[in-house]
Amino acid sequence: MSSEEALLGVENLTKRFGAVCPANGVNYKLRENQVAGIIGPNGAGKTTFFNLVTGLCIPDSGNVFFQGGDITRLSPQKRVQLGIRRTFQLASVFDNLCVVDNIRVAYYQKQRAGRPSLGGMFLTELVGVHSETIDELTEGMGFANVAHTEAGGLSLGNKRKLELAMAIIAEPKVLLLDEPFAGLSEMEISQIVEMLKNRCAGKMSILIIEHKITWLKDLVDRLSVLVNGELVADGTYQEALESPQARKSYWKLIEE
Amino acid sequence: MPRWLKRYGDILLVFGAVGLLRLALPVPFVIHAVIFAIYTMAFSFLIGRLGLVSFGQPVYLSIGAYGTGIYLARFGTNPYAGLFVGVVVGILFSLLIGSLLLRLTGDYFALANLALCAVGFFFFQKALVSVTNGDTGLWYLARMSSTPILNLRQPNNVFVLALILAVLVWLLMKYIDSSVYGAACLAVKGNETKLQLLGYDTFGVKWLAFVLANATAALAGALYAIYFGFVSPASMELVRAPEVIVAALLGGAGTLYGPLLGAFLYIAMQDLVSTHVLYWELFVGIMVVLIMMGDEKGITTWLKPIFRSGWQLVSRRPKITRTP
Numbered sequence: 001m002s003s004e005e006a007l008l009g010v011e012n013l014t015k016r017f018g019a020v021c022p023a024n025g026v027n028y029k030l031r032e033n034q035v036a037g038i039i040g041p042n043g044a045g046k047t048t049f050f051n052l053v054t055g056l057c058i059p060d061s062g063n064v065f066f067q068g069g070d071i072t073r074l075s076p077q078k079r080v081q082l083g084i085r086r087t088f089q090l091a092s093v094f095d096n097l098c099v100v101d102n103i104r105v106a107y108y109q110k111q112r113a114g115r116p117s118l119g120g121m122f123l124t125e126l127v128g129v130h131s132e133t134i135d136e137l138t139e140g141m142g143f144a145n146v147a148h149t150e151a152g153g154l155s156l157g158n159k160r161k162l163e164l165a166m167a168i169i170a171e172p173k174v175l176l177l178d179e180p181f182a183g184l185s186e187m188e189i190s191q192i193v194e195m196l197k198n199r200c201a202g203k204m205s206i207l208i209i210e211h212k213i214t215w216l217k218d219l220v221d222r223l224s225v226l227v228n229g230e231l232v233a234d235g236t237y238q239e240a241l242e243s244p245q246a247r248k249s250y251w252k253l254i255e256e
Numbered sequence: 257m258p259r260w261l262k263r264y265g266d267i268l269l270v271f272g273a274v275g276l277l278r279l280a281l282p283v284p285f286v287i288h289a290v291i292f293a294i295y296t297m298a299f300s301f302l303i304g305r306l307g308l309v310s311f312g313q314p315v316y317l318s319i320g321a322y323g324t325g326i327y328l329a330r331f332g333t334n335p336y337a338g339l340f341v342g343v344v345v346g347i348l349f350s351l352l353i354g355s356l357l358l359r360l361t362g363d364y365f366a367l368a369n370l371a372l373c374a375v376g377f378f379f380f381q382k383a384l385v386s387v388t389n390g391d392t393g394l395w396y397l398a399r400m401s402s403t404p405i406l407n408l409r410q411p412n413n414v415f416v417l418a419l420i421l422a423v424l425v426w427l428l429m430k431y432i433d434s435s436v437y438g439a440a441c442l443a444v445k446g447n448e449t450k451l452q453l454l455g456y457d458t459f460g461v462k463w464l465a466f467v468l469a470n471a472t473a474a475l476a477g478a479l480y481a482i483y484f485g486f487v488s489p490a491s492m493e494l495v496r497a498p499e500v501i502v503a504a505l506l507g508g509a510g511t512l513y514g515p516l517l518g519a520f521l522y523i524a525m526q527d528l529v530s531t532h533v534l535y536w537e538l539f540v541g542i543m544v545v546l547i548m549m550g551d552e553k554g555i556t557t558w559l560k561p562i563f564r565s566g567w568q569l570v571s572r573r574p575k576i577t578r579t580p
Contacts, residue, residue, distance in 0.1 A: 054453070056449075076452055076453055077452050077453075077455055077456070077457065080452075080453055080454065080455040081455045085453075086453065092447060092449075092450050093447070093450070094442070094443045094446040094447055094450065094451075095446050095447070096442055096443075096445060096446040097439060097442055097443060097446065101439050101442075104436070104439065105436070105439050105440065105443055105451075105454065105456075106454055108436050109454050109455045109456065115455065116436075116440075116455065116456050116457075118437070118457070118460045118461065118464055120436075121435065121436045121437040121440055121461075122432075122435055122436075122437040122464070123435070124435060124436045124437075125431075125434050125435055125436075166454070170454070170455075
């Protein structure tokens with residue numbers, strides 16, 4: 001697969017924090033509409049990988065490509081405007097805004113083709129802006145009964161759902177999910193999986209970091225294993241789990 | 257009840273009450289309090305909506321006052337033109353300062369403003385003494401010309417103008433609350449990184465808020481300058497920095513009515529209590545401690561339920577509940 005075909009690609013990505021090397025010459029390419037998973041032990045560099053792709057971290061060396069262009073030096077904000085969205089390991093929403101306003105802020109950005117101008121924001125009254133669409137989204141995503149609750153008061157499951165909803169609304173080209181299932185009950189996880197399947201599959205590329213590997217089985221068409229900043233396995237769900245490299249360094253199953 | 261009354265009924269109520277206070281209380285007190293309320297509203301917007309705490313607000317107030325003062329003492333005589341000059345100088349100053357200081361966050365922002373206030377004091381007291389007359393200040397009350405409609409040479413008219421401007425500032429704050437921009441401001445306070453990762457230019461959001469708030473502070477300063485007819489560096493002393501913070505917190509930062517309440521309460525303490533008690537700040541201190549123990553929204557936390565039920569009594573028909 002050449003880099004022209006890939007929607008998002010990284011080449012020889014390296015980042016060091018002192019003695020720790022969470023990305024050590026990572027090469028990875030994500031195709032359009034592909035749903036891919038990344039697993040790996042804690043501290044393997046999964047979140048750092050996301051940070052490098054989204055621009056929260058600048059790599060020591062290597063490049064990040066998106067739609068054929070080099071985005072290694074772009075600000076996080078510019079990358080978002082290009083269509084790269086992420087969620088965080090610790091659910092990150094606006095705790096001091098109510099659920100509807102959270103959704104509204106996310107939706108408004110999409111309305112403005114990714115570039116909300118100050119003047120536009122100032123002159124647009126919150127109350128009247130596309131209320132119907134917003135209400136529809138709020139209900140459709142399952143927030144009807146908490147619509148006017150401050151997001152800070154939501155349960156972790158609802159916060160995650162809200163964060164995901166805010167990312168989906170923008171219809172990004174690539175969606176990066178950092179441990180979307182952590183700390184959730186089986187039912188909440190299945191709700192999130194439903195949301196991903198119904199609203200995202202086939203419309204955007206998704207990259208998921210997760211520890212709850214079994215949940216990925218039906219979701220992903222590709223799985224990679226990251227250990228100590230290096231990709232040790234890459235393939236289908238089965239291939240990745242059965243690869244000797246992954247079994248050795250991730251599962252610590254030493255086969256003689 | 258018509259829609260406009262529902263939406264803006266509260267403002268009629270609040271500012272109507274201020275108007276009535278004017279009849280009951282000494283004029284210098286109400287003028288001082290209304291102008292101080294404008295100053296407090298501006299600061300409350302910064303601290304409550306954006307989470308930016310600044311210990312240097314007097315510098316923005318005084319920039320407006322000096323803009324007006326220098327214009328009236330050296331160039332023109334029309335107080336309205338002076339007011340305009342004061343606000344424009346305030347806008348330019350906060351555009352410049354904002355582009356520098358807003359790169360700081362939290363405590364650093366607060367302290368950099370404190371330092372700015374000290375620098376400003378030095379400039380107006382010592383460095384620019386040929387323009388500002390140093391500690392003596394600029395006196396121009398006699399120079400101000402009479403104007404046809406609201407003659408600002410009379411304190412009564414200064415009160416009317418200040419009240420109109422306070423209403424406008426209050427409406428601006430209310431409008432911002434209802435705009436996407438207002439939501440973005442709160443979002444900056446709550447989680448700035450997240451807002452950036454939604455594609456928003458958070459620096460721009462903060463810059464505009466900073467300019468709006470500090471231009472409003474400059475407006476308050478310009479009004480003071482016209483009312484007193486003189487300006488001096490005393491308005492910029494560092495010890496005056498906490499007063500607006502205290503007033504905003506007393507009333508409840510980030511609320512719509514809080515700053516008004518806080519400003520009136522604070523000026524009441526300063527003007528009325530201090531005539532009887534020498535250490536009037538002691539009472540302010542005790543009050544702040546008591547109110548802060550309640551909630552960050554200050555005194556409005558206590559008053560809101562009372563006002564709300566009162567307002568519901570007036571605005572809605574009583575619900576008739578029947579027991580089955």
